[in-house]
Amino acid sequence: MSVEQIHCVKPEQAVLVIEPDLSNWQALSSLLKCYFGLVELARNVEHASALFQRFNFNLCIIELDVVDEFESLFPSANQSVLSETKTTQLRDTNVSSPINATIESAYLTFPQQFIVISQSFKSEDILYAMRKGACDFIAKPIDTVEVNAVISRWLIQHSSEASTSIVDTLALDTQTNSLNSAFSLFIGDSVAIKQVKRTVNIISATGNALLLEGEVGTGKKLAVSQLQQSLCSPSHFMMIDCRAPSELDAKKIDLYCANCSQTTWLVFNHIAELPMNKQVELLIALDSIKLNNYQHVRLVSMSTTRLFSRVQRGEFLVELYYRLAEFIVALPPLKQRPEDIVMLAKFFINRYLMQHNTCRKALLKDYSKWGVSDFQCLTDYDWPGNIQELKNTIEQCFLLNITPKEYLQQLPATPKLIGANQVDIPHSNLGQHYLPIDWDLKCIEKAHILRVIEHYEGNKVLAAEHLGVSRKTVDRKMKEWDLDSL
Incomplete structure (x- = not known):
C-alpha cells in the first residue's frame, strides 16, 4: 500500500x-x-x-x-x-x-x-x-x-x-498458518472464552465432526468462521437450516460433496429441531459420505439446546447424535463471562463510531455522558440475547442518545438487573457486605469510598467518576482520613 x-x-x-x-x-x-x-x-x-x-x-x-x-x-x-x-x-x-x-x-x-x-x-x-x-x-x-x-x-x-484477507490467509503455507491460528475471532480474556479459543484451535487440526452448543448469540457461527480461517487452503461452505426440512436433501448433499475438490463444510444449523424422519434421511446421507470416502468433508452441527437431552427423551436418534458429536464445544452465555462484557462493549462502540464518521463529533459528545456506572450496568445485566443483544444495546444507546443505564432500566421485564450502585460487589458475594448497625454515616461513607477506590485499583479518576463527585472531593476525603498515600 x-x-x-x-x-x-x-x-x-x-x-x-x-x-x-x-x-x-x-x-x-x-x-x-x-x-x-x-x-x-x-x-x-x-x-x-x-x-x-x-x-x-x-x-x-x-x-x-x-x-x-x-x-x-x-x-x-x-x-x-x-x-x-x-x-x-x-x-x-x-x-x-x-x-x-x-x-x-x-x-x-x-x-x-x-x-x-x-x-x-x-x-x-x-x-x-x-x-x-x-x-x-x-x-x-x-x-x-x-x-x-x-x-x-x-x-x-x-x-x-x-x-x-481471510481468503488469502487460507492459502498460506502450514508454517505461516500456525502463526495465524494464534489469533482468535472471539473477543474476551475470561477463563471460559480462553477454553473455547484453545479447544477450537485444537479441533481445527482434526477432521472430527463437531457439535457446537450454546444459547442464541453466543458465537456458534463465529466458531465456524474461526475453523475456516485456521485451514491452510480455501474451502467451500454449505449451511443447512434444519428448521426448514426441505433444505435437507440427501442426494443434493452427496452431489455437492462429490463435486467439491476442496475442503467442504457441511454446517447443520438448529440440528435439534430436525424432525425424526429427516434425521433418518441425514443419517443415510452421512453413511453415503463415509462410504464414498470424502476425506475433505467437515461436519459441523449447531444447537441452541443440549442435544443429548433430546436423545434421552427419545426425540433424537442416538446413532445420529454420536455421528455428529465426535467433539463437543459448549459456548458460554455472556452472563457466565461478565469480565468480557466491557471489552466487547468497547469493541462495538469503536466500530459504531467508525461506521458513522459524518456525525462522529456529535456521537462522541453523547458518549461523553457515559460513566463507569454505565459500564458496570452492562456487566450486571443478564443478557438473555448474549453478544447480539449487547451489540444491539450499544447501537440503540447511540441512536436514542441515552446511557446504557437508562436504556436497560426502561426495558420491559428486564431480567435480573442489579442496581448500578453495587458495581463493586461480585455476584457470588452480594450478601456479604452488610455494614455494622452501629456505624454512623461518616463511617459508611469512608468504607464505601475506599471500596470503590480499591475496586478501581487505586485509580481516583475512575473512582470519582463512579461516585459522581470530583477528583478534588476524593482527594479531600483521603486527606481528612490521613490516607494520601493510597
Whole structure:
C-alpha cells in the first residue's frame, strides 16, 4: 500500500495521544485526523487510563517522559516485549486479518504499537524508547512533514502485514498458518472464552465432526468462521437450516460433496429441531459420505439446546447424535463471562463510531455522558440475547442518545438487573457486605469510598467518576482520613 492510497482510504483505526502540552496536541490533531477515524488526547496518564477503559486504540503516541508512568498502569502486560525486537512485535500483533487486528486491540494491556514524542534528540533516549517497544519517534517541535512520514511508515507497515484477507490467509503455507491460528475471532480474556479459543484451535487440526452448543448469540457461527480461517487452503461452505426440512436433501448433499475438490463444510444449523424422519434421511446421507470416502468433508452441527437431552427423551436418534458429536464445544452465555462484557462493549462502540464518521463529533459528545456506572450496568445485566443483544444495546444507546443505564432500566421485564450502585460487589458475594448497625454515616461513607477506590485499583479518576463527585472531593476525603498515600 502506497502513501497515496493511505490518504485516499482513511483506515478505520483509533489513536491515543498522551501529551501534556496542549499546543503540541493541536499541531498533531489535524494531521492525525487525516489518517485515523478516531483521535483522542490524554494530557496525563490518569486520563489515558480512563480512555483505555472506553476505547480500543490501535496506536498510541506517548510523550517520552511519561512512558514509564503509563506502563506502570498495566501490571498484567506482557513484559517479554522488552526483550523482543521491534520487527517481532510488529509481526506478532499484525499477522492476521484487519478484523483480527481490531479485535486483538480490545485487550487492556500496555500497547505494543506506540510511537514516542520528545524534544530530546539524544541517541540514548531514542534507544531507551525502542527497548520499551516503541516503533518510531517524533521530535518536538512538531514538523508536519516528519509526522506524515512517521505515520505513513506505521500505516504502510501495519497494512502490509495486516491487510491479508481471510481468503488469502487460507492459502498460506502450514508454517505461516500456525502463526495465524494464534489469533482468535472471539473477543474476551475470561477463563471460559480462553477454553473455547484453545479447544477450537485444537479441533481445527482434526477432521472430527463437531457439535457446537450454546444459547442464541453466543458465537456458534463465529466458531465456524474461526475453523475456516485456521485451514491452510480455501474451502467451500454449505449451511443447512434444519428448521426448514426441505433444505435437507440427501442426494443434493452427496452431489455437492462429490463435486467439491476442496475442503467442504457441511454446517447443520438448529440440528435439534430436525424432525425424526429427516434425521433418518441425514443419517443415510452421512453413511453415503463415509462410504464414498470424502476425506475433505467437515461436519459441523449447531444447537441452541443440549442435544443429548433430546436423545434421552427419545426425540433424537442416538446413532445420529454420536455421528455428529465426535467433539463437543459448549459456548458460554455472556452472563457466565461478565469480565468480557466491557471489552466487547468497547469493541462495538469503536466500530459504531467508525461506521458513522459524518456525525462522529456529535456521537462522541453523547458518549461523553457515559460513566463507569454505565459500564458496570452492562456487566450486571443478564443478557438473555448474549453478544447480539449487547451489540444491539450499544447501537440503540447511540441512536436514542441515552446511557446504557437508562436504556436497560426502561426495558420491559428486564431480567435480573442489579442496581448500578453495587458495581463493586461480585455476584457470588452480594450478601456479604452488610455494614455494622452501629456505624454512623461518616463511617459508611469512608468504607464505601475506599471500596470503590480499591475496586478501581487505586485509580481516583475512575473512582470519582463512579461516585459522581470530583477528583478534588476524593482527594479531600483521603486527606481528612490521613490516607494520601493510597
